[in-house]
Each structure stands twice: as C-alpha cells, then as structure tokens.
Amino acid sequence: MKLLRYGPRGAEKPGLLDSEGRIRDLSGTVADIDPAVLASGLDAIRQLDPATLPLVSGDVRLAEPVGNVGKFLCIGLNYRDHAAESGMAIPTEPILFTKATSAIIGPNDEVLIPPTSRKSDWEVELGVVIGKEARYVPREKALDHVAGLCVVNDLSEREYQLERGGQWDKGKGCDTFGPFGPYLVTLDEVADINALGLWLEINGERMQTGTTADLIFDVPFLVHYVSQFMSLQPGDIISTGTPAGVGMGMKPPRFLEEGDVITLGIDGLGEQRQQVRRSVCGA
Template sequence: MKLLRYGPVGHEQPGVLDKAGRVRSLAGIVDDIDGALLASGFAALSGIDFDALPLVADEVRIAEPVARVGKFICIGLNYRDHAAESGQPIPSEPIIFTKATSAIIGPNDTVLLPPTSAKADWEVELGLVIGKECRYVSEADAMDHVAGLCVVNDLSEREYQLERGGSWDKGKGCDTFGPFGPWLVTLDEVDDVGNLALWLDLNGQRMQTGNTSALIFNVPFIVHYVSQFMSLQPGDLITTGTPPGVGMGKKPPMWLKEGDVMTLGIDGLGQQRQDVKRYGA
C-alpha cells in the first residue's frame, strides 16, 4: 500500500494511492494514518478494494503521510562520501540526533528559512516509520517492527548546527525543516530496502545521487541500534542519513536562498518539491 494524507493544514484526511496512481479517500474507513492504525497492522484496511473508493481531486494538497509522529530520530554521517565531504571521520557506531516534530511539513509545502539563517542546506534521506513497539530488538527481527518507508528532506542550518555550540539539534529542528512523504509505502511494495536510489535537484541541477546500498549502517541495524537506547513506538520516524552532494560539501559551499526550488525522490517512494522562502517575508 501507498498510504497518504491530504487536505489543508489542520484538516487532513486519510487516503491511499490506487493502482493507477490516483488518490482515493479512506475517510470513514479509518480515522487517520497514525500510530494506532500502524500498531493494528492496518487491520481496518484488510479486504478493502482501493480502486472502488472515492477519488480525490488532483489539485489537493498532499500532507505528511503519518499524523502525530511521536519521535523524529535521525542518523548522521551514514554514507562514507558524505562523512568525507563534511570533514568528519567515518563513525564506528551510528550517530543519533533528533529533529523537533514541529519541523514536519508536507512533501510539497514551502520551506521557510529562519530570519537569521545564512547556511541552510538540503539532505535527501530514506525514512522509515515504526509500526510495532520495540525495545532491545535484534537486528534479525528489526524489520518486523517497521510499518513502511518514505522520503524525507532532512534540512539543516549548518551555522546553527556546527558553529553555535552544543548538539546538532539546534540546526536540525527549525520549523519546516522536515518535509516528509508523499507516501508511507508498506514493505511489501519494496523489493530491496538495501538497494534504493536517492536523488535531489536544486533549481533543476542534480546535487545528490546515492543508493541505500552505500549505507554504512543498514536499515535493520539502525532499528536494532536505536532500540537499545530508547523504545520505539508506532508512528515514530527514523531517517537513515544522506548521500554526498550537500551544499556544505560544495567548493565553495552553496546555501539555500529565497526563490530556490528543491525536488527530490527515492525509487518507488515518490517525490517531493519545495519552494524556499524566508520566515516573515
């Protein structure tokens, strides 16, 4: 299944993509695409003929595909080439940091640069959403706890992240710095989590090209590893790191500015598009 949410901010409805790629409404069948639905194993959707559901207008806003994300957990420097372009050593264990859930927006919503931001950056990443509570899970059993996969743009303000002291979090959790979606794609729709192509373009120019086969720590290991330090709940979102090609790694560095347009995607998981503006402009 390719599950999604649609509608104006604060009034989103649950939906699903049919075989022809059209949005169908799940309103009246499920309350929302959220942790409760994921924890049930999508029980309410069993036996539903998605192609018979009401069609949704083409021009509708597509929202983040999971409501009320509990934790937004990120893995840093998880591609060797990205670690190198960042001037950082290859990590011996996964680097964990968090983004504020208030950073989450829909996949095509506007990204707003903070008023004092001068070094905002892009990062296409594979995201995974937890479907079943887990703690201290083994790597072998880790994927049994994953509801599905998605596209995430882990935007970063590098000055805030690296030059302002303390943890990375202050450069990661800015409002609108977590575009998420367009879909939550269940694992039965993905041939190989370890072989998915990622890409990101800025103003039509390719910046990032990568593949999850190059992850230092793969998806099952990440779920296993994170669960050693905190329990994971249905609806939690984990991003798995970005391939090389971020603005910080360019010579000279490139930073997002008002008027920029980012487009990004992952094989089989859909695409995003964000216009860049400045908060208050």
C-alpha cells in the same frame, strides 16, 4: 500499499494511492494514518479493495503521510562519501540526534529558512516509520517493527548545527525543516530496501545521487540499535542519513536562497518539491 494524507493543514484526511496513481479516500475506514492505525498492522486497510473507495478529485495538498508523529530521529554521517565531504570521521557506531516534530511539513509545502540563517542546506534521506513498538529488538527481527518507508528532506542550518555550540539539534529542528512523504510505502511494495536510488536537485540542477546500498548502517541494524537506547513507538520516524552532494560539502559551499526550488525522490517512494522562502522576524 502507498498510504497518504491529503487536505488543508489541520483538516487532513487519510487516503491511499491506487494502482493507477489516483488518490482514494480512506476516511470511511480509518480516522487518520496515525500511530493507532499503524499499531493495528493496517489490517482494516489491507482488507479493502481500493476500487471500492471514493476517488478524490481536484488538485489537493499532500500532507505528511503520518499524523501525530511522536519521535523524529535522525542518523548522521551514514554514507562514507558524505562523511568525507563533511571532513568528519566515518562513525564506528550510528550518530543519533533528534529533529523537532514541529519541523514536520508535507512533501510539497513551502520551506521557510530562519530570518538569521546564512547556511541552510538540503539532505535527501530514506525515512523508516515504525509500526510496532520496538524495545531491545534483535537485528534479525527489526523489520517486523517497520510499517513502511518514505522520503525525508533533512534540512539543516549548518551554522546553527556546527558553529553555535552544543548538540546538532538546534540546526536540525527549525520550523519546516522536516518535509516527509508523499507516501508511506509498506515494505511489501519495496523490491530491495538495500538498493534504492536517492536524488535531489536545486532549481533543476542535480546535487545528490546515491543508493541505500552505500549505507554504513542498514535499516535493520538502525532499528535494532536505536531500540537499545529508547523504545520506538508506532509512528516514530528514523531518517537514515544522506549521501554526498550537500551544499556544505561544495567548494565553495552553496546554501539555500529565497526562491530556490528543491526537488527530491527515492525509487518507488515518490518525489517532493519545495519552494524556499525566508521567514520574517516576529512572523
């Protein structure tokens, strides 16, 4: 299934994408695509015939596909080529940091770079959404706790992240720096989680091309690993790292500017498109 949420911010409705790429309304079956519905195993939705659901007409906003996310966790330097372009050592254990849930926006919503930002950057990543509580989970059972996958743009302000002291979080959690979606794709629709192509373009120019085959730490290991340090709850997201091609790694470095258009996607999981605008102080 490809689950989604649609509608104006604050008034989103649950939906799914049918086999013909049309949005079907799920609000008669579930109130939202949220932790409670994910924890149910999506049983009520799985029993439906999509053809019996109301079609959604018109041009609607696609929201983030999961509401009320509890934790937004990220893995750093999880592709060797990205570690190399960043001038950092290949990690011997996953580098774990958090992204503020207030950064979350829909896949095509506007990205607002902070008023003082000089080094805002892009990162296409595979996102993993937890469906069942995971605590001290063995690697071989990790995928039993995953509801599905999604596209994430782990936007990053590199000066805040690397030059302003402390942890990475302050450069990762800026408002609008966490677009995800357009869909939550259940694992039964993913042919091979270890062979998904990722790509990102700025103004139509290809910047990133990668594959999850190159992950240093794969999805089952990451779910297992993180669950040793904290419980993972339904609706939590793990963003699994980005391949090479970020602005920081270019010579000279290149960063986002007002008016830029970011497009990105992952095989079978959909695409995102964001227009970049600079925030105004006090706004």
